[in-house]
Each structure stands twice: as structure tokens, then as C-alpha cells.
Amino acid sequence: MPALPTDYPDFGLTPAQRREAVYGHYYEYPGMDGERGEIWCYSDRFSYAPGETATLLVSSTAPSFDLVVARDGAELTQVFAESGIAARWQDTPDQSSVEGCGWQATFALEVGADWPSGAYRLTLTAAGRDGRPILCHHLFVVRPKPGRKPGRILQVAATGSWTAYNTWGGSNHYQGITGPNRDQFATTVSTQRPWCRGFVALPAEAPRVPVEAIVPPLAEPRYPHMEWAFASGHSKKYASAGWASYDGLFFRWAERAGYAVDLATQHELHFSPEILEGYDCAVFVGHDEYWTWEMRDAVDNFVERGGRAARFAGNFLWQTRLEDEGRQQVCYKYRARAEDPVYRAADPSRTTNAWEAPEVGRPGALTFGLNATAGVYAGWGGCLPRGVRGFPVYRPEHWAFSGTGLYYGDVLGAESHIYGYEVDGLDCIVRNGLPEATGVGSPPPGVQILAMGMASLVEENQDVPPGWLNNEDAVFTAETLYGEATPEAIDKVKRGNGMIVNFAKGKGDVFHAGSCEWVAGLLRRDAMVEQVTKNVLGRYLGSGSVT
């Protein structure tokens, strides 16, 4: 890795633009590129079985477009191309993020019976009104064929988080144009809209969220990824979710490393959990924040019966509900107790709040060993901007670290910056130099804490004012867990940690490196991060020499 620069990167924005990049609300909408024109595409579903037909819904200022479909695996492999497909501009409702675009079908794409499971990138190009081409990307998943798959991995793409962060149409689970003043985030978001710019493909220079700089003394918090998004015309959330920033990095690495990987979406976990039955090892990566109750049931049952779950991901935070056969995702989040009707139901367990909220009562640790509310921010803004870049190792003798040469106290993945930008943790105490779960937050019996770093839920500093993250999430977490955001409650929640844990459950086993950025170690070919990943996959596939 090259030496770190000694200041934040500069993308040519004025101070006012830098502020707008972080605090403003900018998003993709039809007509945004003005006279030049646009082309947009979505598909009727997130995933298809081989041999099914994908319905593409396209709105274009040009009367025709060219389509190229390529599988995005170890290599980008073209599987389909057609030129001169007729299209037209289609009206889009104002609240398309919530209701869906409702466009008419444009093209029926036959998914080949021989197309291997994976992610398929669609590139649509057409003539812009200024003579230069216009372009958009779309992506869908081809599911594996049914049946037993010895030796194969099933990777489950974090499509709940993609949907939650998708900025297309103006509203997502973070910001929005809903409500009387058109300034509220959407508690319901639709899958029936294009992906925002940067979710399918990104240039190599796109910054990741964790800051790659030695932050100068007394520097105020900055968020380079949002500055780059603003400067380059990408979604404000391009680095927060999506295939390009997260899931795709694992899938490509695994294929290149020689693993046989199949791909599914979280919709499969929800609607057809039997998909897991064919596999010994299921993998979850990246920023993986939104799950339904049913998706958790699928993983819990899989592990109880002997499945192995490897989660190299962070921020297992929100319960969602799916409506309209999965075309809408519901999450009231910070407004759950005020607005989610389920909170007032006889059984409030499906309230779309944090998993650790008492009314939900299903801490994430019961499934994956760690809780989002015990972890959270690291390595960006005013949350540990000078913190560890990797996982400090406490139990180097564990099988997962075999072949790495790691010692007690070494930091795994510092060079490739795998720790951040959101991490999951557990309440613990350190005894004889080793962390142990205290029992708070429903840690699984026998959980071993292999590595642990610090995390923070507030931008708090005696010299420097808070930035964009501020203390909002600490206030919310204090209210959620303790009923009221008193100074004492905030003090209890504002410090967290991020961990690597391993535990046996039922007949199965769970390994969880609770960090969004694990995939950065694979992207940047960090030998020790690759070795740990291979140790886990090898053991979980039953083919490894690691015992």
C-alpha cells in the first residue's frame, strides 16, 4: 500500500459545494440531465432462475438503445447483446421511490438456461441529444438451479441494504421527498425503480467511506466519499451499499481464488429459504443492515441443521417487512414507535425498529453473534478518524488465523483498511488480556471473541465541533434500548466495538467478522485477510485442511 496522504483529498469543490455534498439532498430523477437526455432501466424482479424471462422497463429520450448483458464474476463475460431496441420516454410518478415507477415493459430478456448463477450487468447505451452517448447500468441476479451443491458457496447479496440506500427517485430510508414538506425519509421504498448511479459499476478511483489519510491535528470532520459523489455525479450513497462497492468485491475475489460461488438475493432467504438446503456454507458480505424476520429464520434454521454461516459484513441493525410480494420494503426506523402500526399490535415483535429494541426482542447476536447497537462507526468523519484500520487480534491461536503468522496484539488488515466504516460488537470485559462477552445483548453460548477494535456512535471532541454524524444515532439508540435519551443512557451506548467472533450453534457453526470493509482486504489483495477468508471457507466447505 502507498503511504497515506497527510490531508483529506481534494475533488475541486468550493467550501459551499463541500457542504452541499454532505448536508444536501441530491438524487437521481427523470429529467436530471436536461437537454442531453437520459436512459434508465429496472427489471421486474431482483433475481431470476435460469430459463426465466426478465422483463426490462426502460425510459429513454432516444427512440432506441443498444443492450449488452455481461456476467460480473472473475471476469466480465458478455452473454447477450442486441442493438436498436425500441424505447420511449415514460412518465414517472412523483413518489416513484415509494410507489415504483410503473413503466410499461420495454424488452423481454430470456435468461439463458445455461447462464451460471451470478450477477449480470446490463449496459444500455443510446444517442444523447447533444450527439454524445447516454448510458445506464442495471444489474440482476441469476439464481442457482435447485439441488445439492457440495463444495459450492452460496453468497447472499445484501439487497435489503441496496434497496434502503437507493437514492433513485428522491427517497430512501435516509432522506427523501415524502411528507407534507417533501423533506422526510421514506418508510416504504420500492424495488420497482432503477439503481442509483454507482451501485452497479464504479471507477477504480471512487473513494471508499473510511478515510485514506492521516487526518491533521484539529481538522474538522470531512466525508470524502460524499464530496467525490457530488463532484463526479454519482449517488450520494454509492459507497454505502450496492454491488459495486461491496458484494461484487467478494464474488469476484472468490471466483478468481478458485471457489465455486452461487449468488442469491435476500428475497430468496425470505420467500424461498429452502435455497440454503443445497449448501454447506452461506456467505454474507459488505454493508448488510436490513433484514426481515423470515430471512433470519432461514439462516437460523440452516445453521441449526448443520449449515455454516460466514458473515464478513457489518451493521446488522434494522428489521424490515416486505409487502406487495417483495416489491416494497418497509422500515420506519427512527419513527417506528410513533408511526409503525405494528408497534401498537398485540404482538409488536415485527416492529421495524432495531433488532435490540425491547419490542422486537431478537438481538442480532442470536443469529450472527454480534449486535449493531454495540458497535457502529469507525474510521470516518469524527468517529475514530485516527483509529485502528484493522482488527486487533486477541486469540491468534484460533483456526481462522492459521497460516497468517499473526501474534497476540497484531492488527489484521490494517494495510488494506478492513475495519470500518460500520462494525458490529458485543458488550465485553477483558480478563487476563482476553475479552469475554458479559451476557448483555444475548451473546450466543460459547462465543469466542477473536479480535476487537473500538467504535463510536458520536462525533465528540473537546476541541473540534461535531460534523454530519453528530450524536443523532446515539440519541436514538439510547431511546430504543433504555426508553429515554438521558445523558446516562447516551453515555452507555456511545462507545462500542467491532469484533471477529466464532461460535457453534446447533449442528452448525458461525464465523462473523463484523465489519463492512472486510471486502477492502480482498479488493486490495491483503495476504493475511485472504488467508483468514480462505481458512473460513475451507473449513466451512468441509474441504479445508484447517482443523
Ligand SMILES: [Fe+2]
Ligand atoms: Fe449502516
